[in-house]
Amino acid sequence: MSKVHQLLIFLCFLSTLTNSTNISSCISNTPCKCILTEHSFILNNCLHSLPDLPIFNPNTSINITTIIAQYALNRWPLHLCTYSNIEILDLSGSNFDSQYIDLSCLTQLIHLNLSNTSMKKIPNFDKYSLKYLQILDISNNQIEILDGSFFRLLNNLSILIIENNPLKEINYFEYLLNLSYLKFINLISSSSIMTIKNLLTVTQWIDLAHKWNNSNKTFIIRTNTFSLQSILPNPEQFQLISLDLMKIILKTLSNSTFTTLFSTPKCNCIYIRNYQQIFSFNNYHKNLSSLFQSTTCLMPNGIIHARLFDQRTFTDLNLFKIHVHF
Ligand SMILES: *[C@@H]1O[C@H](CO)[C@@H](O)[C@H](O)[C@H]1NC(C)=O
Ligand SMILES: *[C@@H]1O[C@H](CO)[C@@H](O)[C@H](O)[C@H]1NC(C)=O
Ligand SMILES: *[C@@H]1O[C@H](CO)[C@@H](O)[C@H](O)[C@H]1NC(C)=O
Ligand SMILES: *[C@@H]1O[C@H](CO)[C@@H](O)[C@H](O)[C@H]1NC(C)=O
Ligand SMILES: *[C@@H]1O[C@H](CO)[C@@H](O)[C@H](O)[C@H]1NC(C)=O
Ligand SMILES: *[C@@H]1O[C@H](CO)[C@@H](O)[C@H](O)[C@H]1NC(C)=O
Ligand SMILES: *[C@@H]1O[C@H](CO)[C@@H](O)[C@H](O)[C@H]1NC(C)=O
Numbered sequence: 113m114s115k116v117h118q119l120l121i122f123l124c125f126l127s128t129l130t131n132s133t134n135i136s137s138c139i140s141n142t143p144c145k146c147i148l149t150e151h152s153f154i155l156n157n158c159l160h161s162l163p164d165l166p167i168f169n170p171n172t173s174i175n176i177t178t179i180i181a182q183y184a185l186n187r188w189p190l191h192l193c194t195y196s197n198i199e200i201l202d203l204s205g206s207n208f209d210s211q212y213i214d215l216s217c218l219t220q221l222i223h224l225n226l227s228n229t230s231m232k233k234i235p236n237f238d239k240y241s242l243k244y245l246q247i248l249d250i251s252n253n254q255i256e257i258l259d260g261s262f263f264r265l266l267n268n269l270s271i272l273i274i275e276n277n278p279l280k281e282i283n284y285f286e287y288l289l290n291l292s293y294l295k296f297i298n299l300i301s302s303s304s305i306m307t308i309k310n311l312l313t314v315t316q317w318i319d320l321a322h323k324w325n326n327s328n329k330t331f332i333i334r335t336n337t338f339s340l341q342s343i344l345p346n347p348e349q350f351q352l353i354s355l356d357l358m359k360i361i362l363k364t365l366s367n368s369t370f371t372t373l374f375s376t377p378k379c380n381c382i383y384i385r386n387y388q389q390i391f392s393f394n395n396y397h398k399n400l401s402s403l404f405q406s407t408t409c410l411m412p413n414g415i416i417h418a419r420l421f422d423q424r425t426f427t428d429l430n431l432f433k434i435h436v437h438f
């Protein structure tokens with residue numbers, strides 16, 4: 113520890129000397145290179161050599177708003193609290209033990225990058241006051257459970273990247289869907305099996321559709337583990353949601369990519385008919401959105417691999433003859 117202190121004193125000295133210009137080999141006994149400005153510092157090439165963030169000048173740490181320290185740390189930095197005004201924090205590539213991650217000092221964060229940090233669990237963001245957070249990257253970790261309720265209070269969250277984690281379970285997805293500003297969520301998982309728990313109820317979908325109608329937003333979900341149908345209410349419950357609200361839901365999600373239904377039980381023709389009825393509005397457009405193109409259904413006869421939502425399937429199956437009331 114005393115070595116670290118020496119180092120820090122050295123750094124304070126250096127930073128006053130250089131008065132906010134670049135310096136290289138800035139932290140002795142490490143390969144680090146630093147770029148310092150009044151409001152930020154970037155550490156390069158540290159190669160996991162740091163046990164903590166350096167404090168260049170205790171008097172002005174409070175003025176630092178950006179810290180970029182990729183592949184720099186070998187544990188969670190205790191000095192974070194010295195920098196309580198940071199808005200951009202990139203600690204990607206460092207090695208953290210999930211249980212020590214503590215964001216309680218940081219209330220001003222807008223952009224947080226914890227990609228590729230060996231995290232096994234998502235920090236419980238519910239415990240922290242991160243109301244300004246807009247971009248969160250927790251990709252390339254070992255996260256298996258995504259609990260939507262952890263994100264409940266991240267009102268300003270707009271982009272959430274969870275790509276390339278071995279996700280096995282999603283719980284309370286509704287909290288994510290319900291975040292007013294969330295417009296992109298990347299859930300492309302390195303694991304192929306996913307369980308979704310506590311799915312949205314029909315009432316929650318209706319509430320959500322009203323909210324989406326008023327906000328006009330698009331919500332892009334990227335996933336390789338679940339189908340759109342698996343999160344929507346069962347086709348038998350469709351009539352409980354008005355066609356107008358269903359259209360709003362589909363319009364909002366129309367640029368998303370879900371998986372096909374291949375891995376789920378075979379489609380029931382009745383279901384196909386219900387889906388078709390709902391989704392047929394989209395057939396006015398010659399080019400279907402990726403949402404519709406990516407949705408395929410294995411029919412009970414085991415032969416027809418039909419897109420759920422195109423007109424051809426609709427007519428091939430003579431489904432248009434069956435009249436459905438909503
Ligand atoms: C700061 O670093 C950049 C890139 O490393 C370099 O181009 C620039 O000349 C440096 N400025 C000073 C004042 O050393
Ligand atoms: C911090 O502030 C104190 C008192 O204001 C001053 O004596 C000291 O030199 C400052 N340290 C740095 C590194 O600027
Ligand atoms: C740094 O913050 C102090 C107050 O904490 C303030 O007095 C000072 O002007 C700030 N310096 C800069 C360069 O913003
Ligand atoms: C997070 O950092 C990684 C590199 O370490 C980078 O590839 C990625 O784009 C960053 N994420 C965001 C959202 O900036
Ligand atoms: C993650 O970090 C390790 C070094 O810690 C690096 O070798 C690997 O390429 C990184 N992976 C990604 C996806 O960035
Ligand atoms: C979102 O962030 C802005 C500042 O960027 C802030 O004024 C606003 O209160 C935040 N919204 C919420 C819901 O916290
Ligand atoms: C969704 O957010 C609204 C506020 O925008 C809130 O009233 C509602 O309770 C939330 N619903 C869920 C299921 O969290």
Ligand SMILES: *[C@@H]1O[C@H](CO)[C@@H](O)[C@H](O)[C@H]1NC(C)=O
Pocket residue numbers: 327328
């Ligand atoms: C909502 O969408 C309509 C039609 O696409 C557009 O005219 C309107 O400006 C949008 N409203 C907002 C708040 O984005």
Ligand SMILES: *[C@@H]1O[C@H](CO)[C@@H](O)[C@H](O)[C@H]1NC(C)=O
Pocket residue numbers: 322325326356357
């Ligand atoms: C969507 O909002 C518009 C006004 O913004 C309203 O006229 C329409 O009835 C709403 N649709 C539904 C299904 O509530």
Ligand SMILES: *[C@@H]1O[C@H](CO)[C@@H](O)[C@H](O)[C@H]1NC(C)=O
Pocket residue numbers: 330363366367
């Ligand atoms: C969907 O993506 C296409 C192509 O990227 C884009 O042109 C279109 O505006 C997007 N639609 C919505 C509703 O965001």
Ligand SMILES: *[C@@H]1O[C@H](CO)[C@@H](O)[C@H](O)[C@H]1NC(C)=O
Pocket residue numbers: 398399
């Ligand atoms: C629509 O599809 C046709 C071919 O089917 C293609 O040539 C055209 O570029 C597409 N238009 C758009 C806007 O994607």
